[in-house]
Amino acid sequence: MASEKDLIAVIDFGSQYSQLIARRVRECSVYSELFPPTISAKELAKLSPKGIILSGGPNSVYDEDAPKMDPEILNMGIPILGICYGMQLISQQLGGHVEQGQKHEYGRTKIKFESENLLFKNVTNEINVWMSHGDEVKVLPEGFCCLAITENKKLASVCSPEKNIYAVQFHPEVAHTEQGQLIIRNFVFDICKAKPTWSMVTFIQDSISKIKEMVGDQKAICALSGGVDSSAAAVLVHKAIGDNLTCFYVDTGLMRKNENRDIKRIFDEEFHLNVKFIDARERFLSKLEGVSDPERKRKIIGEEFIRTFEDAIKGLGDFDWLVQGTLYPDVIESAVSVGGKAVRIKSHHNVAGLPEDMKFKLLEPFRNLFKDEVRNLALELGLPEEIVYRHPFPGPGLAIRIVGEITREKLRILRDADAIVREEIFNAGLYRDVWQAFAVLLPIKSVGVMGDRRTYSYPIVLRIVSSDDAMTADWARIPYDLLDRIARRIVNEVDEVNRVVYDISSKPPATIEWE
Numbered sequence: 001m002a003s004e005k006d007l008i009a010v011i012d013f014g015s016q017y018s019q020l021i022a023r024r025v026r027e028c029s030v031y032s033e034l035f036p037p038t039i040s041a042k043e044l045a046k047l048s049p050k051g052i053i054l055s056g057g058p059n060s061v062y063d064e065d066a067p068k069m070d071p072e073i074l075n076m077g078i079p080i081l082g083i084c085y086g087m088q089l090i091s092q093q094l095g096g097h098v099e100q101g102q103k104h105e106y107g108r109t110k111i112k113f114e115s116e117n118l119l120f121k122n123v124t125n126e127i128n129v130w131m132s133h134g135d136e137v138k139v140l141p142e143g144f145c146c147l148a149i150t151e152n153k154k155l156a157s158v159c160s161p162e163k164n165i166y167a168v169q170f171h172p173e174v175a176h177t178e179q180g181q182l183i184i185r186n187f188v189f190d191i192c193k194a195k196p197t198w199s200m201v202t203f204i205q206d207s208i209s210k211i212k213e214m215v216g217d218q219k220a221i222c223a224l225s226g227g228v229d230s231s232a233a234a235v236l237v238h239k240a241i242g243d244n245l246t247c248f249y250v251d252t253g254l255m256r257k258n259e260n261r262d263i264k265r266i267f268d269e270e271f272h273l274n275v276k277f278i279d280a281r282e283r284f285l286s287k288l289e290g291v292s293d294p295e296r297k298r299k300i301i302g303e304e305f306i307r308t309f310e311d312a313i314k315g316l317g318d319f320d321w322l323v324q325g326t327l328y329p330d331v332i333e334s335a336v337s338v339g340g341k342a343v344r345i346k347s348h349h350n351v352a353g354l355p356e357d358m359k360f361k362l363l364e365p366f367r368n369l370f371k372d373e374v375r376n377l378a379l380e381l382g383l384p385e386e387i388v389y390r391h392p393f394p395g396p397g398l399a400i401r402i403v404g405e406i407t408r409e410k411l412r413i414l415r416d417a418d419a420i421v422r423e424e425i426f427n428a429g430l431y432r433d434v435w436q437a438f439a440v441l442l443p444i445k446s447v448g449v450m451g452d453r454r455t456y457s458y459p460i461v462l463r464i465v466s467s468d469d470a471m472t473a474d475w476a477r478i479p480y481d482l483l484d485r486i487a488r489r490i491v492n493e494v495d496e497v498n499r500v501v502y503d504i505s506s507k508p509p510a511t512i513e514w515e
Ligand SMILES: Nc1ncnc2c1ncn2[C@@H]1O[C@H](COP(=O)(O)OP(=O)(O)OP(=O)(O)O)[C@@H](O)[C@H]1O
Pocket: 222, 223, 224, 225, 226, 227, 228, 229, 230, 231, 248, 249, 250, 251, 252, 323, 324, 325, 326, 350, 391, 392, 393, 394, 395, 396
């Protein structure tokens, strides 16, 4: 991959933010990719990176099983930027000393520069940065000097001019660090002298040639949901292997109101791909009968997708590859990181929900990208805005929005309520402003009064959030009048609902979906 364009290699020590670092470098139009801590200096040298960034990580460098790096990497003469754990590891491996600090530092801290340096070129002195660590570098290795200190006079950034090694204790990659992107830019351009040769167009070209090479004249199926990720994946792979690609859209019985109709229309009008519709309602719903645990639901759905595809291709020939629109947040939440050791939040059906005995090889061109990057790519591929800006709708569908057991009656209620939420948000002109807007059905009943009748029915939760990449999210500040209209319509138009509540939790600590 690294042949013609400049590469910044990120060594992933297990941080939740590792892929965010690569993404920030790509924002500078320079290619970046993650590598495991086990990569050797020799292997790295073959890729001729312009620079190396060492990520943060959950371990302490003095833990017995803490990931280390090949010490030769520090002698390659290639510029290095260590972030948090990366800074601690550089210090320790070069003979400095790291120990647990008196106090942990999480969140905002102010830093001040001690000397002029390229890393902080044009950065305002005294900026707020984001910290997330418990350990501290107490003794610097020989040849290192301090570039910045915190309000409490602790080391915030250090460097060895002679070795061309830089390090920061804070996280320049997160949005909360002021001018963090400028610091990354300075490293990439002023220190590494990388050239901005990467763009979505080059990504598309490279992906097409890589896919051609990998798949050859074998055949592939694409799990096509009609969302932006799988639609862009289908179009990209079709460019590479043409009619050896067959797309399948599955009606799981867990879809939203009019979903099949809308998707069929979009595919007919906009795509010239071979798309087959599979009615799998019975098999999904019968497998889910009586199941209320969220992780069980996700595993059942993940497996059922694969079984459905296996049945669908019978008689159509040999298909070796399964194309999915998997994105990076699906991967990290399912606890599959390059460096290992991230924690499982939920099993995304398309990652941790896949059955172990699956025969298909996975082809996931966007596995390292975030949704807004895929949206840009989809525009570049010429996909219509209606698909590009479609809200994400998870593969497990309404199954993870009916808390607890799924019944046909509950599916009917949720479908009707959800259609009202989406229609009202759309009519208010807010569809593009929010990340997702949907309804959730809770498995409890409460008392109400309608007309002169007592009711004892379900509550509907409105979940409307803003987000850039689904890694973090906040509840959307929707006008009261709109909330009022949605709530009144739901209670009046949907049988068996007598109460509507608004979910005002952010992510973290909540997640966007309820299961
Ligand atoms: N109904 C479906 N039929 C076929 N494939 C599906 C379906 N739902 C999900 N998938 C597959 O699972 C992947 C993950 O989908 P999911 O809907 O959970 O996330 P998403 O962010 O909404 O992605 P997308 O934009 O592709 O829908 C999709 O990219 C697609 O490959």
